Amino acid sequence: MAVYTDISDEELTALVERYDIGTLQSAKGIAEGVENSNFLLHTTVSPFILTLYEKRTSENDLPFFLGLMEHLSARGLSCPVPVHARDGSVLQRVAGRPAALVTFLEGMDVKRPRAEHCQQVGMALARLHEAGADFGMTRANALSVDGWAPLAATAGDRADTVAEGLAALIARELELLAGSWPKDLPTGVIHADLFPDNVFFIGAELSGLIDFYFACTDAFAYDIAICLNAWCFEADDSFNVTKGRALLAGYNKVRALEPEEADALPLLARGAAMRFLLTRLVDWLDGPQDALVKPKDPREYLKRLRFHQHAVSAADYGYGG
Amino acid sequence: MAVYTDISDEELTALVERYDIGTLQSAKGIAEGVENSNFLLHTTVSPFILTLYEKRTSENDLPFFLGLMEHLSARGLSCPVPVHARDGSVLQRVAGRPAALVTFLEGMDVKRPRAEHCQQVGMALARLHEAGADFGMTRANALSVDGWAPLAATAGDRADTVAEGLAALIARELELLAGSWPKDLPTGVIHADLFPDNVFFIGAELSGLIDFYFACTDAFAYDIAICLNAWCFEADDSFNVTKGRALLAGYNKVRALEPEEADALPLLARGAAMRFLLTRLVDWLDGPQDALVKPKDPREYLKRLRFHQHAVSAADYGYGG
Known part of the structure; x- marks a missing residue:
């Protein structure tokens, strides 16, 4: 706020x-x-x-x-x-x-999304990707893999004040991500920040999407990976595979995922978790110290990252299940 | 906010x-x-x-x-x-x-009220006083003369950290106000907080009043005195008698002021300035130290109080002029 x-x-x-x-x-x-x-x-x-x-x-x-x-x-x-x-x-x-x-877009964000919300979000995300196909402008994603090292450097060893060993974990993880980040996935306009507070519902129906101020040109599947992080984890940091399945099935119904996109999901989800871990970490360490914007806890994304580190295929997110 | x-x-x-x-x-x-x-x-x-x-x-x-x-x-x-x-x-x-x-009341508060706004505020205040005449409930004004001494005691000598000699000035002033505060003026429901942010206009027309959470049963003329303080001083703390005249004329047009009400205006305005000086002072010294609610400077009301100390009659506020 x-x-x-x-x-x-x-x-x-x-x-x-x-x-x-x-x-x-x-x-x-x-x-x-x-x-x-x-x-x-x-x-x-x-x-x-x-x-x-x-x-x-x-x-x-x-x-x-x-x-x-x-x-x-x-x-x-x-x-x-x-x-x-x-x-x-x-x-x-x-x-x-x-x-x-x-x-003005009528609707309200849901504080506790259910699987049926996730399904509609998946569908809306695919519609966004399709609707953006013939948009004439491009914008590089400043918060993708190349942008993470500078953020990590800003945090530096101070990361360890947030969680023990975090600085080393980030360094190892960034090396892995930089070395294996997919370059040839289908690309276009992505929202890049489709969290629950940016999706409005009226009753049970999705009424629209807001806040396009992180939108950019990047892999569609990376946008899906952001949504898996943003919508499908529970308050206890466990991954809710029913929600993941609903989100992916919703997406797939509108725009069929390519096999290489599905294969890349665990890595992309890992990268997406890293992106929010890093921006939250920097805000946590260096953000404005006033009550207007309470910084979000970066450790939430550390836990999500750990889940993704152990995922072996899209099936771990409920894909094709 | x-x-x-x-x-x-x-x-x-x-x-x-x-x-x-x-x-x-x-x-x-x-x-x-x-x-x-x-x-x-x-x-x-x-x-x-x-x-x-x-x-x-x-x-x-x-x-x-x-x-x-x-x-x-x-x-x-x-x-x-x-x-x-x-x-x-x-x-x-x-x-x-x-x-x-x-x-929901449509309208917007005016950041820089002009005389025509003041006239409409005077009229609306008189209408409020008349409309409240047959309201069946009463509520004592906890922030009138009897409530000021406890506020002054809360601030204590710390008042001097806000302005030199303020603690002594408040003590002298409270003694004078307690000794001469009028008791027999026409009384009824008053708004008691009709500042510019509580009055809405659409274009140049007053569209309504909001925020009745200080309303109480007290002298009508005290409500007018609050409005003179709230609406008729300029950013340089000078009293704008054109605005005062407009406000009082607007009021008088709807509900004619009794002679004793007009006579009491300088004293009531002095008391009203003291009331906001004291509540602001306490908020300034003890209010929550977060960015959500920035405390208002109490010194603004010290300057207004000084103006009222030198007023001798309602004519100083533009009444009858």
Whole structure:
């Protein structure tokens, strides 16, 4: 949760007047997302979300993210759609920050996902991969295998203050991952952060996906591996194979996994666990020490990593079962 | 701003099912109010606010606050209205806390009020006083003259760390206020906290009042004195008599001030400044040291108090001018 930047009523009113979306009725800072400031606006026409991009989101990447949301939505994926101002622009400046107005997506994130949620997430992820196929822009994944060594170096020996022997474990693991990371898997636009707080449901039905600010061009199966990490572990850190099976079956129903993608899952899941272990570790050690953003415990992903180290095939995740 | 308590999607869905208000579509924690946790809910019917009452709001007072909002709304005042569940109840329990669902009031608070806003606030305050006339419940004002000495004692000599000589100034001032505080002014329901963040406007029109969680039974003119403090000082701490005149004229247009009320204004304004000086001082010295609630500078009210000390009549606030 975060609302970092305050906006005056005059500035908000002037902003809304740049669009053909009725007149502003209300604006509330909302506790959503940890990277940016979000406001829920009501106009006489409908609700919208205004996002002010704070430091962590690079302004150079915004055309990719906003263009992608517009593209995916045009292909039938349910996600927030950037609204064009009367002058055609999508990117604005509000309170000194880059900002964009997007449509409001109804729905709520589930705090305790069940297998039926996982199945729908798998289907939605495959739809995203298919809908992104003809998107014209690309963005390298800065948080894939090449980006992990610098993160590990930032943490350095301090990793051992979080868990005994963690620095050495990371070093060994990074060597293995760098040496065996697959390069030839089917690639395209991936979400790269499809955690439960980025998937909305109304009742039992998935209503849409949000937060495309880590989206990039990478292996589809890596996106699946992120979801296996994000959706299928229980609070006691055990892997719930019923959820894994549901997620993979849901995905496969929409877009059939290639055999080499299935084969790569244990390694990709290991890499995905490493990615979140490392970013959480760095935030834990160096993140802002305020109550607004409570850093997440990196050890959760250490435990997940250990599960993946022992997985031998996609069957361990419920694939084909 | 504050969202203290997290609620699961299941609990929210179950809550909404207790009402005849359609089905839940979304729920966002909003950055509004510093005392309680607020969520903006969309149902298939309309938006609502769910408030979870945190420690500072006494559960015993909730029937007064909620009953008052319902009463004022029935008398035509624009304010959030508590919604009755199917079983007739207004007060619920959510995430272990007392909670109430109220209608959503469109509008935005103004960051830089102008005289025309002050005039409308004066009118709305008078309407509130008139609409509350036949409300059946009473609630003593715990933050009036008798409540100030305990607050001053809590701060004690530590007040001098905030401003030189403050402890002695407070002691002298409290003695004067206790000795001369008027007892026989017209009394009824007052809002007691009608700051700019509790008054909503759509465009230039006042759309309603919110946050009745300090409302109590006290002198109407004291409520006016609070508003003079809250609305009519500039960022440089000077009193803007044009705004004062607009506020008082607006009030007087709806409910004519009695001569003794006008005469008491300088003293009441002095007391109102003391009330906010003291609560801010205690929060400043003893408040929770987290980034969620940044304590407000008590010195702002020390400067306002000094202005009131030199006021001799209501004319100094623009009354009758």
